[in-house]
Amino acid sequence: MKKILLADMDKCNGCELCVDACSMSHGGFCSLSNSRIRILREEPTAQFAPLMCEQCGEHPCQDACPVKAIVFDPELSLLTVDPELCVACGDCVEACPYQGIFLGEETALKCDLCGGDPACAGLCHTGALRVVEVSPQTVASGLDRKQAKLHFIERNRHAH
Ligand code: SF4
């Protein structure tokens, strides 16, 4: 079993508390540029999509990294960015279809589940963000949700 962070676009109201919670958890200050989660707003519908690593099985971010800075953490069972290796080229950002990895001031920034207890989900008061444990067999059940998110991102590709 592994933990993943799930976002329910229908419940997100765009308050961005999660954005601040993430930055606080990874440095003790609030800054969009230090957050591993961002909110994409669709203007005509006023809908919101939390953007963060979906822990996709294909991990094109890792494949794109020229210096192998995206490494598997066996304890958390997810990919993390090694800040000592990352040269902030942005290739991983370009490669991620979910817009789930970001370029910070010195390195790429990717959700690491705050070590297993994500601060964003703890502060999300609408229930739009939650952590679930999944087995390889249940990963397929999230395909509809991922497709919906990909469509949302595609519709709003130039909105931010
Ligand atoms: S950052 Fe993007 S490409 Fe990399 S594992 Fe997460 S969802 Fe997949």
Ligand code: SF4
């Ligand atoms: S920004 Fe860092 S992690 Fe991303 S591809 Fe470049 S070196 Fe690798």
